[in-house]
Amino acid sequence: MPQLWQGRASKAVDSRVNDFNSSIRFDARMIEQDIRGSMVHSAMLGRQGIISQQDVEDIHKGLEGILADLHSGALEIDPAAEDVHTFVEQTLTARIGDAGKRLHTGRSRNDQVALDIRLWMRDESEALQAGIRELIEALCRQAEAAAGYVMPGYTHLQRAQPVTFGHQLMAYAWMLLRDLGRLKDAAARMDAECPLGSGALAGTTYPIDRQYTARELGFDAPCANSIDGVSDRDFCIEFVSAVATCMMHLSRLSEEIILWCSWEFKFVELDDAFTTGSSIMPQKKNPDVTELIRGKTGRVYGDLNTLLVMMKGIPLAYDKDMQEDKEAVFDAADTLALCLRTLTPMLDTMRPLPENMRRAAAKGFINATDCADYLTKKGMPFRDAYKCTGTMVAACIAADKTLEELTLEEFQSYSPLFEQDVYHAIDLTTCCEGRTSYGGPAKASVLDQIAKVRAKLAEE
Incomplete structure (x- = not known):
């Protein structure tokens, strides 16, 4: 596929640079959000008389067709495309002609990608919050059944004072409630301002209606400063920070479960479906799920550090360094989602052993x-x-x-x-x-x- 920016250069870009520059292998997952933003943007262009209503109808029909074909498998994303925006626009143009070329009027890929990542994170945050709520419910169910099971409470990993197993589990429920709050707060700040219409950095001379696009896309208002609109990634850092904090809580719970199911403690018995064995030691029943969660927490910390280091020294406005934001955000969200999806049923099927807890106490x-x-x-x-x-x-x-x-x-x-x-x-x-x-x-x-x-x- 040719680049959207061809025309300025006198020779083709080296294929190695194209490969290095390309982001389609990871930003393709934002295609639904990209199409959603493009439909609102084109509707605004039509309302403002910047493009014709026929163009708007053709663009919407074409975008809906692309999305339908992707879902059905009739269309596959071209790995040779530079990015998801290029793929959508060029596929659209191939299908509907010149109207597709008018879609990008009054916007830049800089404000386009800033919008797409926000929309993707909004959707993902809602899914993660649902997963956290399910885990909290699992903790509440176990805590309710174990509200009277006396066990030793620990400080310095030394037996300290008597508590109950239910009390111990509810400590994690409260931690996870705070994680819900952090994700909601991050989403609220992210949704406060819409970057679409910021252009490359200096807005546009077209009479666009940024209030309309912000409202239609679920934002409170347009970004008040066009430079900030394209160069801000605070919302990515805040989102991944919330994810990293949640992973820290899952890791602490995992560490306790690892201890509790060991022969030295034997406070709980994990269901066979959520443990693994050994290739050489037939007696083993390993808590691999919780060990992996503990290990994956460091991975998410790395994602957060990637974002912080990426942003710490770049000047305004957009710089190519910022392309690195997506892989870090995607990986952090995917990792937490996977951990929640596995830990929740493991907790639901975990069997407390109150006699052993009482004996240790x-x-x-x-x-x-x-x-x-x-x-x-x-x-x-x-x-x-x-x-x-x-x-x-x-x-x-x-x-x-x-x-x-x-x-x-x-x-x-x-x-x-x-x-x-x-x-x-x-x-x-x-x-x-x-x-x-x-x-x-x-x-x-x-x-x-x-x-x-x-x-x-x-x-x-």
């Missing part, structure tokens, strides 16, 4: 804080209670006992404040249920969190 002295609080409520200063309980824990470790296994006489050898009710105070279920502060691990609190998260999802 009992052996971790995670009720030591509650024991100290018991003494404090009896009148002992907290620091003294802390020291007394620490001494008891050290003695229990040496004797291979838990606090619950101490006799009342042994308790009273440390302090006469201990009475029979100490056993109720340090019971693990009591420890969880006693934490009634807002957002805590008590079963009622977990169920309240689930209700609040579901209400927020319903608001969406």
